[in-house]
Amino acid sequence: MNRINPTKLLLSKWTATHPRNKEKHFLVTELFRDEEDNVLEIELQAVLTRRGERLTWQSLQDAERWKMGWQ
Numbered sequence: 001m002n003r004i005n006p007t008k009l010l011l012s013k014w015t016a017t018h019p020r021n022k023e024k025h026f027l028v029t030e031l032f033r034d035e036e037d038n039v040l041e042i043e044l045q046a047v048l049t050r051r052g053e054r055l056t057w058q059s060l061q062d063a064e065r066w067k068m069g070w071q
Contacts, residue, residue, distance in 0.1 A: 006057045007031075009042055010030075016065065017063075017067060018065065026044045029045045041054055
C-alpha cells in the first residue's frame with residue numbers, strides 16, 4: 001500500500017503496473033476539493049497520449065495498480 005498525503009499530489013508522477021494502450025506514465029494535473037478544502041478526487045493524465053482520467057485519490061494507494069514515480 002502506497003502512503004500518500006493527498007494535499008501533495010499535484011504534479012506527482014505515477015506508473016501503472018498494468019499499462020493499457022501503451023499508457024504507462026501518468027501525472028496528477030488537478031486536485032478536486034470539497035468546501036472544507038479536503039481532496040476528494042484527482043485528474044490523472046497519461047504522459048504519452050495526454051488522455052485525462054478522473055478518480056479518487058485513494059485509488060493511488062493500491063500498489064497492485066500504481067507505483068510512485070516513473071519506473
